[in-house]
Each structure stands twice: as C-alpha cells, then as structure tokens.
Amino acid sequence: MKMFIKTPLAVAALSSVLMLAGCVGSAPMNNAQTGSMLGAVLGGVAGNQLGDGQGKTAMTILGTALGSYLGSQWGAQLDSRDQQYLGQSVYSGRPASWQNPTTGNQYNVTPGQVYRANVNNQSTVCRPVNIVGTIDGRSQNIQTQACQDSRGQWQLNR
Numbered sequence: 001m002k003m004f005i006k007t008p009l010a011v012a013a014l015s016s017v018l019m020l021a022g023c024v025g026s027a028p029m030n031n032a033q034t035g036s037m038l039g040a041v042l043g044g045v046a047g048n049q050l051g052d053g054q055g056k057t058a059m060t061i062l063g064t065a066l067g068s069y070l071g072s073q074w075g076a077q078l079d080s081r082d083q084q085y086l087g088q089s090v091y092s093g094r095p096a097s098w099q100n101p102t103t104g105n106q107y108n109v110t111p112g113q114v115y116r117a118n119v120n121n122q123s124t125v126c127r128p129v130n131i132v133g134t135i136d137g138r139s140q141n142i143q144t145q146a147c148q149d150s151r152g153q154w155q156l157n158r
Helices: 008-021 031-050 055-077 080-092
Strands: 096-099 106-111 115-119 122-135 138-148 154-157
Touching: 031 055, 080 096, 080 106, 080 122, 080 154, 115 138
Parallel strands: none
Antiparallel strands: 096 106, 106 122, 115 122, 122 138, 138 154
C-alpha cells in the first residue's frame, strides 16, 4: 500500500504532536514558541481547507510550515508588556501607542467599533483591531479582530 497517511488532518496532528513533544520537561514556552505552535495549527487547517484532491496534503504541510514560521516571527516581537498594552487598548476601545524599552519596537494599536459575530457557533461581541508595528526599522501592518470569550475576556484571533 503506497499511501501511508490517509488524511491531511493526520499530518497536521502529527506535526503538532512532534512540536509539543519538544516542549516536555523544558522551561516555560516563550512568545515565539507559542506563536509557532498556534501558527502551525492554524496554517495546517487553512492549508487543508485550501487544498484540493491530491494537492490537499501538500497544502496542509505547506500551511503548517508557513504558519509556524509566521507565528514564531509575530510571537517573538511581543513580550508581556506589549501584550498588556495591546490588551488594554482592545478592552478600552481606545487607540494606544508605545515603544518597548527592551526591543526598541514601536506599536500603534487602533481598535474599531464593536459588532456582534458568530464565533464557534456562539454569538459574541467582536471588534476589528489594526496593529502597526515598527520592528527593526520596518513597518508591519496587521489587521485582525478580537472577540470576547465566554468569560467576557477579549481574545485576539490571529
């Protein structure tokens, strides 16, 4: 039998397990590692949805790899102070700007107006969030959304 993996989902699951196995017994994960794992899972799911026929497995693998890379890059740029400022801006709905004294990175966050949305089959409150960061002298613009979870806490959907 030539086919060893029956579904692209198995590829994504295996990749996630291998990445998580490397974290066992080590120090707490940093933002880059967390971003890499989340990016890999989301990228694998997106690749699986975009792939078609025989190319579905390849798209899942490509999505997992690309998501892992992009997630690690994004996570490496945000430390806990940056996350706190970002969270305060999203919660208050007011724009915020700051410079990280450790990295020198600058951020401008502009949360939008709230709206009702259906997330994971649950009606919730969301708002668009525009993040402009100047990292290593290069401007990066990220447009995302934040939604309230079941406890009313705002969560970014990266």
